[in-house]
Amino acid sequence: MCLGIPGQVKEIYDMNGIRMGKVDFNGIVKDVCLAYLPDITVGDYTIVHVGFAITRLDEQSALETLALFQSIGLLDEELRSNAAEEEAA
Amino acid sequence: MCLGIPGQVKEIYDMNGIRMGKVDFNGIVKDVCLAYLPDITVGDYTIVHVGFAITRLDEQSALETLALFQSIGLLDEELRSNAAEEEAA
Amino acid sequence: MSEGLNFEGWSCPLPLRDHPNIVMGHGGGGKLSAELVEHLFLPAFADSGAVDMGDAALIAVGGAHLAFSTDSFVVRPLFFPGGNIGELAVNGTINDIAMRGAQPLVLSAGFILEEGLPLDQLAAIAHSMGVAARRAGVTLVAGDTKVVDRGHGDGVYINTSGFGIVPEGIDIGPTRAQPGDAIIVSGTIGDHGIAILSVREGLEFGATVESDTAPLNGLVADLLDETRNIHVLRDPTRGGVASALNEIARASQVGIVIDERNLPVQDAVRAACELLGMDPLYVANEGKLIAIAPASDAERLLARMRAHPLGRQAAIIGRVTADHPGLVAARTGIGGTRIVDMMVGEQLPRIC
Amino acid sequence: MSEGLNFEGWSCPLPLRDHPNIVMGHGGGGKLSAELVEHLFLPAFADSGAVDMGDAALIAVGGAHLAFSTDSFVVRPLFFPGGNIGELAVNGTINDIAMRGAQPLVLSAGFILEEGLPLDQLAAIAHSMGVAARRAGVTLVAGDTKVVDRGHGDGVYINTSGFGIVPEGIDIGPTRAQPGDAIIVSGTIGDHGIAILSVREGLEFGATVESDTAPLNGLVADLLDETRNIHVLRDPTRGGVASALNEIARASQVGIVIDERNLPVQDAVRAACELLGMDPLYVANEGKLIAIAPASDAERLLARMRAHPLGRQAAIIGRVTADHPGLVAARTGIGGTRIVDMMVGEQLPRIC
Amino acid sequence: MKYLDEYRDPDLAQRLFAEIRRITTRPWAIMEVCGGQTHSIIRNGIDQLLPEAIELIHGPGCPVCVTPLEIIDKALAIASRPNVIFCSFGDMLRVPGSAKDLFRVKSEGGDVRVVYSPLDAVRLAQQHPDREVVFFGIGFETTAPANAMAVLQAHRLGLRNFSMLVSHVLVPPAISAIMESPTNRVQGFLAAGHVCSVMGTWQYRPLVERYHVPIVVTGFEPLDVLEGIRRVVLQLEAGRAELDNAYERAVRPEGNVAAQQVLSEVFEVTDRAWRGIGVIPQSGWRLRNAYRAYDAEARFAVGDIQTRESPICRSGEVLQGMLKPNQCPAFGKECTPRTPLGATMVSSEGACAAYYQYGRFIKAEEVGVAR
Amino acid sequence: MKYLDEYRDPDLAQRLFAEIRRITTRPWAIMEVCGGQTHSIIRNGIDQLLPEAIELIHGPGCPVCVTPLEIIDKALAIASRPNVIFCSFGDMLRVPGSAKDLFRVKSEGGDVRVVYSPLDAVRLAQQHPDREVVFFGIGFETTAPANAMAVLQAHRLGLRNFSMLVSHVLVPPAISAIMESPTNRVQGFLAAGHVCSVMGTWQYRPLVERYHVPIVVTGFEPLDVLEGIRRVVLQLEAGRAELDNAYERAVRPEGNVAAQQVLSEVFEVTDRAWRGIGVIPQSGWRLRNAYRAYDAEARFAVGDIQTRESPICRSGEVLQGMLKPNQCPAFGKECTPRTPLGATMVSSEGACAAYYQYGRFIKAEEVGVAR
Numbered sequence A, B: 001m002c003l004g005i006p007g008q009v010k011e012i013y014d015m016n017g018i019r020m021g022k023v024d025f026n027g028i029v030k031d032v033c034l035a036y037l038p039d040i041t042v043g044d045y046t047i048v049h050v051g052f053a054i055t056r057l058d059e060q061s062a063l064e065t066l067a068l069f070q071s072i073g074l075l076d077e078e079l080r081s082n083a084a085e086e087e088a089a
Numbered sequence C, D: 001m002s003e004g005l006n007f008e009g010w011s012c013p014l015p016l017r018d019h020p021n022i023v024m025g026h027g028g029g030g031k032l033s034a035e036l037v038e039h040l041f042l043p044a045f046a047d048s049g050a051v052d053m054g055d056a057a058l059i060a061v062g063g064a065h066l067a068f069s070t071d072s073f074v075v076r077p078l079f080f081p082g083g084n085i086g087e088l089a090v091n092g093t094i095n096d097i098a099m100r101g102a103q104p105l106v107l108s109a110g111f112i113l114e115e116g117l118p119l120d121q122l123a124a125i126a127h128s129m130g131v132a133a134r135r136a137g138v139t140l141v142a143g144d145t146k147v148v149d150r151g152h153g154d155g156v157y158i159n160t161s162g163f164g165i166v167p168e169g170i171d172i173g174p175t176r177a178q179p180g181d182a183i184i185v186s187g188t189i190g191d192h193g194i195a196i197l198s199v200r201e202g203l204e205f206g207a208t209v210e211s212d213t214a215p216l217n218g219l220v221a222d223l224l225d226e227t228r229n230i231h232v233l234r235d236p237t238r239g240g241v242a243s244a245l246n247e248i249a250r251a252s253q254v255g256i257v258i259d260e261r262n263l264p265v266q267d268a269v270r271a272a273c274e275l276l277g278m279d280p281l282y283v284a285n286e287g288k289l290i291a292i293a294p295a296s297d298a299e300r301l302l303a304r305m306r307a308h309p310l311g312r313q314a315a316i317i318g319r320v321t322a323d324h325p326g327l328v329a330a331r332t333g334i335g336g337t338r339i340v341d342m343m344v345g346e347q348l349p350r351i352c
Numbered sequence E, F: 001m002k003y004l005d006e007y008r009d010p011d012l013a014q015r016l017f018a019e020i021r022r023i024t025t026r027p028w029a030i031m032e033v034c035g036g037q038t039h040s041i042i043r044n045g046i047d048q049l050l051p052e053a054i055e056l057i058h059g060p061g062c063p064v065c066v067t068p069l070e071i072i073d074k075a076l077a078i079a080s081r082p083n084v085i086f087c088s089f090g091d092m093l094r095v096p097g098s099a100k101d102l103f104r105v106k107s108e109g110g111d112v113r114v115v116y117s118p119l120d121a122v123r124l125a126q127q128h129p130d131r132e133v134v135f136f137g138i139g140f141e142t143t144a145p146a147n148a149m150a151v152l153q154a155h156r157l158g159l160r161n162f163s164m165l166v167s168h169v170l171v172p173p174a175i176s177a178i179m180e181s182p183t184n185r186v187q188g189f190l191a192a193g194h195v196c197s198v199m200g201t202w203q204y205r206p207l208v209e210r211y212h213v214p215i216v217v218t219g220f221e222p223l224d225v226l227e228g229i230r231r232v233v234l235q236l237e238a239g240r241a242e243l244d245n246a247y248e249r250a251v252r253p254e255g256n257v258a259a260q261q262v263l264s265e266v267f268e269v270t271d272r273a274w275r276g277i278g279v280i281p282q283s284g285w286r287l288r289n290a291y292r293a294y295d296a297e298a299r300f301a302v303g304d305i306q307t308r309e310s311p312i313c314r315s316g317e318v319l320q321g322m323l324k325p326n327q328c329p330a331f332g333k334e335c336t337p338r339t340p341l342g343a344t345m346v347s348s349e350g351a352c353a354a355y356y357q358y359g360r361f362i363k364a365e366e367v368g369v370a371r
């Protein structure tokens, strides 16, 4: 459920008392309700679901996750090369 | 003004308390308000204007008028033949 | 903003300016329709070719000549006495092709369906189209279906387009009427228009008039078999015989005189016209043609028409003159004369 | 009552029965559209010929072969980034003709105008049609205009029909894909559909995507100049590349495998699809073609495509297999496999 | 059709033409009051076949033509309202108001419908209880009973969403106004047969006596019109001025008494402006107070709409018989049925349109049709 | 796109597959709760590339699928009313009620509109003050804040013509229900990342403890899903049952507090029926009394609509992970996306549709695509 897409906040404005923003999705700009992210600022990334920003994306965590994937890969590759060595042996 | 077409009453009926009739115009049958002709009966001819029968056509008068036209014609033809005779004379 | 959205550059040529929007009359087959073509479409399409004034355009392909035509059908109601929109759409384009003397070959059918249209109605319409195509010996070879939101259509709109082959040596077109030609109509006029009116909301009368919708290619083939010396053929659809004759008079720069006493009109059609204050000369036909040919051939053609089931009530209704080019006149029932002009928009019921 | 009004006789064949009325999906270019053709139109038109599965029907006229096609255009809005309905209508039929390898010759234009349409909009549309026709070297030769009551149309509907000549020795059609053939697409996919969505009411985003509407006859001529050995050409319009490939797989009774990683998709189109939960494979194109040809010729054709302004981003996206005939499979980004089925109705924005 | 075809007989027509030629010794100017008669005259080419001495002057008897511009503008304003279904006879749709016509209003989204009878509008009001249905109640005495019945019927049915924009006009005051005009040239009248079917002939006797002018009640078919002309000429040549009835099959001296009763129940006489002519006292009908609830003008508060007529158009003079349509400088140039400047160019009954449509500026000789 | 493309990297995916293969020693049944994850799994062919030992069970996490038939029928009834503009997310339009779907209602004249956001429906209510605008408020905890804000906004704007047909469902009670089921086979859960973005992760700790089941909060891209699976398998292989977060870039332990505040302002917890499953206590949200004025069910008096589900459809078992879609006898025969018998065949998120669309009954080998 809950198709959510990451985009970058480009502009913040007010509409009838609601905090709104223009969010860029790789070239597509859409008006999005920011009421649930009172602290988000221009330049931040957010996940948008049915026109609402529901969470701020944390770059640090994102990088850590990716680094983890890389390390798994390395571990795996090590293992594979170990296995290959063993086979070769 | 006041396009009025002769038609023959084929049927008389009541619609919400209004006297109505089916009137035949040479094969085209139309529902017509007969409220203004309380005495008209099936078989009579009437003049219809914007869906209302406004007068009963009087066959006797119609025949008299046509007879008059014929007599004018005859008179005229007599005159012409007189004139032709005169010329010939 | 894209260039397409910039209307400022375009200036609306008179005499269209007095109608800044499309009104119903622009589709009525009369003067407004003609002005739209002349002042808007022709200039826009100009360098790409020309929209043919006739029923179908002539295209040279290799050695052959093809007559190519299109028409959209938006008739209401979809089903009417004597036919339905599908039959009408097939016959309509067949007839436009036949009016160039061509034998129709293939048709396309483009449907614009309104969301909510009952499928059984669509099936009945498609069935009629198949029957009509077989009757005329043409093949429905290409199709397309679009659906529009409910409230943005009217059940079914159908476009038919198609082409046929013009036999060698045939040259029939609206510019070819010549003084001395006779004008023949293939049967009673006004049947289709009155059949449609007879079931339209608010204007109902006993439905004794049936649409004359029919394919005329067989009749045309018979006429061409009789003589190839036919100058003009025309199916007097929207705008009726009056508009068709006006278009021919202008295209050929000739005068036309018809005798109202010779116009074949069904009794019920005449009665309906009287009742509504309409003139049968302006009422649409969908299975009749006007043939214009040298007077010397007129009686032969008339006899040949009357021998065909679709031409039994054919009549010679007038002649082409060198006088008053571009004008159509009618000799009236009592021997007077009147001008038969083109309609402006649609013919409306009159009260007075 | 006329025979046309009797629906009782007709029985709606399954699987249409579950939709007693036309729904939007019947025009969506997916399964519902196909069923309407298969179960309703084809049986009705059957004895009169057949509605061709391809973009255009082939007609033998004398010695020549003509490709004849029709399409109606009901796009909203009338003006959209990168074009308008008029340009689309001209290019659309040109492309269908070109997909048989034919050089388009003439077009007809049938307008259904809604009462109240501003004339300046109509003029802008007509102007674009003239420009588009000249660009492609075709002639607008026949026209028709109908006007429907306000509230019974949607501004402008346009039907274009037309034909072109198939050069001697060319045999291109949806039934000709063969195992071992390569599948090439001429550029980025989904541009038109997303450009339209980008301006539709309620789903507006910054309009950076433009419709790709363009005439493909020039590109096709280049490809045929490179090699006549092309088996299938197809413009993936409604229903997108996925529906076009499914139709080909069924018509040719072959399997098709594409590699999703090779699909050219603009960044903004990809983003819009992510946002709406759509798949670019199902989004409409109006200036792209799919070419299917022996793998041995694929690189030459690709190079020739890329040399043409309308093919700069062409890519080989898959191949034809003898396995799983009638099915289209895709290798996914991470190396998995999925079935690429035909759409049922229209693609809808998803929330989840 | 019975009672039509007999009166179109070409041979009898020729005899009547000959008879008229025979009895006419000097020029006479005769006005056919009714637009329907004008239509019949032009459509059949009667005027071309009459002796030169007989000049037919086309009268103000086309309701479409004489409906004041101000009322048209009010109709356009009401028809433009979002919740209104505006019903009209077909010929009113092309009548130009100051800036547009009902066709234009329709193309701009107004719900404008053509009805054949005012009772159709009442039925629409029943079918659409959530909409305001307004009927454009124009016409002469012939149409008034139908419109009165529609009001009565709406009243009986308790329809609160039905109203009528009333602009009825009356023939006798118009004849008075013409005879009173200092520039008047009319020497005899063909009275309108269908008006007299409803109202009888008695209303015309005072006019005959006051102005010493022959008035012959006349029908609409060619023979009827010719007979009307013949009888007027007979009187004129004899110096007589009498009320005569040449349409006896349809007109009784007392008229349609049932209709007259309903008319006086629903309507009352009022001053009325005629397009191109001006206000003629006591020349129209409006709704009585008891039925004022059905008055669309009050319901939609269009009372303060005021409009000037086109300065170029000379339809007023045409309607008064002071000018033939083709004598108007705009005729066939700025003003055609396609671009009407005045109402007389709009209705096919209108004198200008009838001239344009059937006679235009060319004469029968120029058309070259053998007689 | 940043934060998307990195998580679709095919090489890293192969490494994760390899790692999962490496650590998996025996069969495990893991449920991805969320339909979005099901979609991602099938669309990317993840299940085909996983070791045989890992069985993915598709959970009840597609809001379109679990919305009860009765609510659909109420929606259809409301949408059929003449004065209603019925607004819905696109994927609800094809969900079959007892007799039809919203597409059919639209084709029959209902004014049904697809909106992207509930605020679009509020705007429509402003634009059409004379119409009743009803929004179909379905979804899990991710969608609820948007719907709550729409109600608040309508309230602020004083819109009396806006209402919402609310059928919100909650994830944790569904997990409880699955674990409580006597036939349950699920050994570990991928929790729905976006739900947790809003609600935080704390709600899941009691479930982990009560049922001793690993729960890993998981994202939606292929690498996210694989990482979630890897972490569940790691726990299962080690005999651990912990709450873990594999979607840290988007999910904080406390969730979105601002959203939670608005949710508890507008909604209150209620028992809720799940389509194909039955009533799960305390598993949904409804409008609080203070906002009951915006409750479409009350406004349109559809309370007494009651409906039975299709007897053939086994979507209940599918939703509970007791049956794979292609094990249902109707799958691909009576039941296809073209003719869906159950809601799980309707939404492309639905387990049956996802199987049909992307996997159908043929295996990848049969398709013959080289790996």
Ligand code: SF4
Residues within 6 Å of the ligand: E312, E313, E314, E315, E316, E318, E325, E328, E329, E330, E331, E332, E335, E336, E340, E341, E342, E343, E344, E345, E352
């Ligand atoms: S011709 Fe036109 S401008 Fe002249 S009087 Fe007649 S309506 Fe008026």
Ligand code: SF4
Residues within 6 Å of the ligand: F312, F313, F314, F315, F316, F318, F325, F328, F329, F330, F331, F332, F335, F336, F340, F341, F342, F343, F344, F345, F352
């Ligand atoms: S395949 Fe169809 S019938 Fe079977 S469980 Fe799924 S939705 Fe229900």
Ligand SMILES: [Mg+2]
Residues within 6 Å of the ligand: C055, C095, C096, C099, C234, C235, C236, C237
């Ligand atoms: Mg024609």
Ligand SMILES: [Mg+2]
Residues within 6 Å of the ligand: C055, C056, C069, C070, C071, C093, C096, D143, D144
């Ligand atoms: Mg045509």
Ligand SMILES: [Mg+2]
Residues within 6 Å of the ligand: C082, C083
């Ligand atoms: Mg028939």
Ligand SMILES: [Mg+2]
Residues within 6 Å of the ligand: C055, C071, C092, C093, C096, C237
């Ligand atoms: Mg035609």
Ligand SMILES: [Mg+2]
Residues within 6 Å of the ligand: C143, C144, C145, D070, D071, D072
């Ligand atoms: Mg098509």
Ligand SMILES: [Mg+2]
Residues within 6 Å of the ligand: D055, D095, D096, D099, D234, D235, D236, D237
């Ligand atoms: Mg195509």
Ligand SMILES: [Mg+2]
Residues within 6 Å of the ligand: C143, C144, D055, D056, D069, D070, D071, D093, D096
């Ligand atoms: Mg086509």
Ligand SMILES: [Mg+2]
Residues within 6 Å of the ligand: D082, D083, D087
């Ligand atoms: Mg462009």
Ligand SMILES: [Mg+2]
Residues within 6 Å of the ligand: D055, D071, D092, D093, D096, D237
């Ligand atoms: Mg096409």
Ligand SMILES: [Mg+2]
Residues within 6 Å of the ligand: C070, C071, C072, D143, D144, D145
């Ligand atoms: Mg045409």
